[in-house]
Amino acid sequence: QVQLHESGPGLVQSSGTLSLTCSVSGDSINNSHWWTWVRQSPGKGLEWIGEISHSGSIVYNPPLRGRVAISLDKSKNQIFLNLKSVTAADTALYYCARIINGWSGLDYWGQGILVTVSS
Amino acid sequence: DIQMTQSPPSLSASVGDRVTITCRASQTVSTYLNWYQQKPGKAPKLMINAASSLQSGVPSRFSGSGSGTDFTLTISSLQPEDFATYYCLQTSSTPYTFGQGTNLEIK
Numbered sequence: 001q002v003q004l005h006e007s008g009p010g011l012v013q014s015s016g017t018l019s020l021t022c023s024v025s026g027d028s029i030n031n032s033h034w035w036t037w038v039r040q041s042p043g044k045g046l047e048w049i050g051e052i053s054h055s056g057s058i059v060y061n062p063p064l065r066g067r068v069a070i071s072l073d074k075s076k077n078q079i080f081l082n083l084k085s086v087t088a089a090d091t092a093l094y095y096c097a098r099i100i101n102g103w104s105g106l107d108y109w110g111q112g113i114l115v116t117v118s119s
Numbered sequence: 120d121i122q123m124t125q126s127p128p129s130l131s132a133s134v135g136d137r138v139t140i141t142c143r144a145s146q147t148v149s150t151y152l153n154w155y156q157q158k159p160g161k162a163p164k165l166m167i168n169a170a171s172s173l174q175s176g177v178p179s180r181f182s183g184s185g186s187g188t189d190f191t192l193t194i195s196s197l198q199p200e201d202f203a204t205y206y207c208l209q210t211s212s213t214p215y216t217f218g219q220g221t222n223l224e225i226k
Contacts, residue, residue, distance in 0.1 A: 036215075046163070046206060046217040061214040062120075095162055102210040105153035105168035112162050 002026040004096050004110035012090075014119045018083040022096030022110060029072055030054050034099045035079045036106060037070060041092035051099065052079060091117045121145050121209050125218030131226040132197055140192045140221045142207035147187045151211035154183055154192045157220075158203045166205075167192065199225075 008020035022035070029035060037049040050060035052070045060068050069082040079096055093114050097106035122145035132138050142152065150170035155163035165174050167183035170190055180195040194201055202225050207218040 045219050046208075048213075048215040048217070051213070059213045099210065102151045103169045103172075105165050105208065105210055106163075106215075107165050107168070107174075109162040109164075 002098065002108040004098065004108055006094060006096055006110045006113040008113060008115070010114055010116060012086055012115060012117050014087055014117055015085055016117075018081070018086050018090060018094075018115055018117075020081040020094055020096075020113060020115070022079040022081070024077045024079070024098075027098065027108075028074075029077050029079065030074050032100075035070075035072065036097050036099055037079075037081045038095045038097055038106070038109075039092040040095070040112070041089075043089075044092075047092075049081065049083075049094075086117045088117050088119065091115065120214055121148060121212060121216050123207055123209055123216050123218040125207055125221055127221060128219065129222040129224065131224050133226045134197050134199060136197045136226075138194050138197060138223065140205055140207075140223075142185075142190045142192070142218050144188045144190075144209055144211075148209040148211035150186045151209055152183075152185065152190045153208045153210060154181075155206045155208060156201075156203045157206065163206060197223075 003025045005023045012018045034051045036051040040046050052058045071080045093112045095112045097109040099106050124143045152170045154167040157163045171183045182193045205221045
């Protein structure tokens, strides 16, 4: 059974950097999949942040480009999200999810982690 | 970006009712359209991918249809556990985009 688990600080200072880890079990991130980050806030609904392939190809959502970085560590089977210069607008539930291809959808999700940006 | 317009935003229905939720894309997404169910405090759950392919374990009362720009999610006979928020998601091109959601409530 594929499982994803997000971890990281639940509170980040305004103008600081949000750093999250997604730990994957039941699948290898070295397989031909993509790994995505999605966030959910009351004001903006569900927002796709970006994705990274097993080979390290990365696509970001343009509004976040310049502030966001996604990376992976195959030896630890983990994916990482860094979002810098955060503001209150970045307060959200953050999810990691797997996507095999465009037909599969985001099929497995983590339970999510709430990150609050404090001033 | 492809905009996904989902309707209605909310829907009140009774157990046993047939309900339909629609999602319209601002440009064609072929059948790269997925439907999710989300319950409070839980991650979205993939119900249907590729517009009409039911995920394993999802009851057959759920069905999806459409292609191009217009899609529907139908629940043929609502059960108590179906009351939740439903989202569509296009994975035709990045940035992937979600609909705004439909909150399905008990009447």
